[in-house]
Amino acid sequence: MVVTIKDIAEKVGVSVTTISRVLNNRGYLSDNLKKKVQEAMEELNYQPNEVARSLSRKKSNVFGLIIPDISHPFFGQITKHIEYYAYKNGYKLMLCNSLLNKKKEKEYIELLRASQVDGIIMGSHTMKVEEYMAIKLPLVTLDRRISDTIPYVSSDNYRGGALATKLLLRKRCKKIAYLSGSLQLNLLAKQRHDAFMDQVRGQQIEYVVRQTDLNGFKYREYEPMVRELFQEHPDIDGVFASSDLLALQIIRESRRLGKLIPEELKVVGYDGIQIGGAEDLTTIEQPMQEMGKLAVSRLLQQIGGEETPLETVLPVKLLERGTT
Amino acid sequence: MVVTIKDIAEKVGVSVTTISRVLNNRGYLSDNLKKKVQEAMEELNYQPNEVARSLSRKKSNVFGLIIPDISHPFFGQITKHIEYYAYKNGYKLMLCNSLLNKKKEKEYIELLRASQVDGIIMGSHTMKVEEYMAIKLPLVTLDRRISDTIPYVSSDNYRGGALATKLLLRKRCKKIAYLSGSLQLNLLAKQRHDAFMDQVRGQQIEYVVRQTDLNGFKYREYEPMVRELFQEHPDIDGVFASSDLLALQIIRESRRLGKLIPEELKVVGYDGIQIGGAEDLTTIEQPMQEMGKLAVSRLLQQIGGEETPLETVLPVKLLERGTT
The missing domain is CATH 3.40.50.2300 (Response regulator)
Known part of the structure; x- marks a missing residue:
């Protein structure tokens, strides 16, 4: 038997709409209600597990962005696009300038973890590979390949x-x-x-x-x-x-x-x-807008439990102007 | 009689250190403990009220920054400094580009309020004065004087x-x-x-x-x-x-x-x-570094319940170079 949200609604004794609100984390929801829904889902073995997982995890709807320096025009422009697509998908952006300082970068990762951000976009890296592997949060890097498991977005x-x-x-x-x-x-x-x-x-x-x-x-x-x-x-x-x-x-x-x-x-x-x-x-x-958009989308894929390609390499374009 | 935290500690039945931790919101604190301390403070009429107020309010250690467009070099540079001083004072920065879009600016203010940020620095404004007055959060504006009560930082x-x-x-x-x-x-x-x-x-x-x-x-x-x-x-x-x-x-x-x-x-x-x-x-x-630093400091003053000057106007400098 396939369990539907109607079954859960009946078990909890609320409307289907309410269950849907809980599943989508929309509007005001008491902790008590969320707990009851989760218990009912577990009891009835409701699929998909992803939803259950995201329910048990507290979502902050915040992404962390760690870059070397927002005042560098390349990072300023790409950040503009990252913020745009994050916002469009209901996420806010926590901005962290590492200034390529190892200590600051590390502290920021700890801070972001403590704030329970839902994922991190890294455009800076000064730490050891193992330290990134240990982040255990959805992670996407910009223009750097750190390991064989951390997805990255770059141009060609x-x-x-x-x-x-x-x-x-x-x-x-x-x-x-x-x-x-x-x-x-x-x-x-x-x-x-x-x-x-x-x-x-x-x-x-x-x-x-x-x-x-x-x-x-x-x-x-x-x-x-x-x-x-x-x-x-x-x-x-x-x-x-x-x-x-x-x-x-x-x-x-x-x-x-x-x-x-x-x-x-x-x-x-x-x-x-x-x-x-x-x-x-x-x-x-470099296609900064596309890079920003895809960095956000790769992060969303990970958060949603979808398979995420390791490499996303976008085409570049020669702009021939006056200096040649 | 001046009430000290020793009196509160005795009343609640915990150590002075614990009360101090509660007052400074440091380490793990149960809601129950916080409630008891607050009740004791109210009962004994403990001053200053600011501390009591900050206790009842949940602190996020996050500032919101709303600017028109991070890819504009002026905002990129000033944001770099704002982030630096926020970080130095234990705050993270939520970056919001309004793109001078009224709807987005309004939504961002709502989002920031919902995320319980501790204060907002506004470098963009498209809404009506009353709407800013209604924000009821520590607020500092950059280079714009919105009302006679919202502190601003600008250069001359x-x-x-x-x-x-x-x-x-x-x-x-x-x-x-x-x-x-x-x-x-x-x-x-x-x-x-x-x-x-x-x-x-x-x-x-x-x-x-x-x-x-x-x-x-x-x-x-x-x-x-x-x-x-x-x-x-x-x-x-x-x-x-x-x-x-x-x-x-x-x-x-x-x-x-x-x-x-x-x-x-x-x-x-x-x-x-x-x-x-x-x-x-x-x-x-424009002294972008000082402007960023003082915007953060004016916000911290408000959060700390200190009196905050309405105007902070910093000196500018003529850089005579090759184009004149």
Whole structure:
């Protein structure tokens, strides 16, 4: 015999509507009522268990979002979309900036757990793999693959790196620089570098690879690296910067040096942040809206007990504008 | 007779330490114990009442932050600081983007109330004054004065407007434009416009005032306004833009038109967002870190039952850079 909510309603002695409200956690519900419904469901062996499980678990309808720094335009834009889709699905968003500080990140995870958030979206990671595995909450990472079991959402970094490098080659650059943040951080963004290397190797072209030692996201901190690069290699005629912020710093420095863009120097950025439009910056656009939407949806799938794909890799787009 | 917590401890029959834990809401506390302590406090007429009040209220250690759009760099930067100081004081931050949508803003306030947040920082307001007055939660607004009872934190918009305009006058501009978002929104930012008017009136100078009809914060939406401005007034030689984003759009358009900055056109922005450095943009810097810090501190004062000043107006700074 299949048990329906009508059977539960009869057993508890309330209406079907009330049972439905309990199952969907809608409107005011006394603890006593919830307990009775749960007991009846258990007694009658009502399926699906998911609903029963979510009943016994206190739902907060809150997601935690841990990112390095909300003032970085990439994270600002993606957070906007995450908040939008979370809200659309009845969830609020707890914002946590880790500032890439291990201690703060760890404390935040503990705080989020204590607040009984229903899941966490991680766009920052500084701890050991085991520590993430131990979170035991629905978890989705952004642009980083931490383990074989934690689902992640990213865009196609390898293809983005290849598109950017190929463009510079097609534009007949003779000496190309690849600039990025730390390649040590175990980010998927590292694939942009791999793609760059695969494109330039074996070609009649010179290349330079530079990375900041800094984990920081402070715009100003890129300045010395960029200055030094042009001092050592004044003949660079193409730059692939792995973020638009870094690309803007390149543009600034070349303006200072009187280098004409794109005539003497071609610049490709990465991310597609809104502000890049001000400089007419050629860039690889990450689908931030889709990434935010899918991060939320992967979390909802886990919360709902659905199977969740490990990888969600979205396509990127080359925006050819004035700097190439 | 002054009632001390020792008296309450004796009355309830627990230790002073336990009473102290209850008063500070620390560690595990049964509802029964809290009730008994509260009853004893009432019976003995224990002061201060604030503590009693906070006892009867469930503390969540969460602040709500309602802003128009986290992807706008000004809000991204200020939110970073708000989160930092909230965290430092043991509070988490619930992020709400209103997108200047009345319905969403209202729903968010209801949601925050239902989640029993301890207070709200509002950087967005689209509802009627009475609706804010009815919130009945500790509340601080950013850069907007809603009523005579809701504390606000802003920077000195009038002085900022005066500094920017005076600089353009000092640089001998002959025809100055003032550009801003909607002057209808009842923001303190409107004072920048007032200061501009006070400076240019009665001077041997032409001036133009333009505002976007848009409440939007989308960078691209400024483009048609800026284009039209230069078509109608090709002889403008100075612009005071009431946000750095708007100023960047001016720079872009003048580059398109082949106008030399600062030789033929001088541009002053507003806010002091990090990205403005890329364009070497002269601007009025708002003290975003201090604003974030003080917004949190004004909220904590209200939560602690302390008297909270209505106005907190912080000084701004002229950053003279390459565009003037």
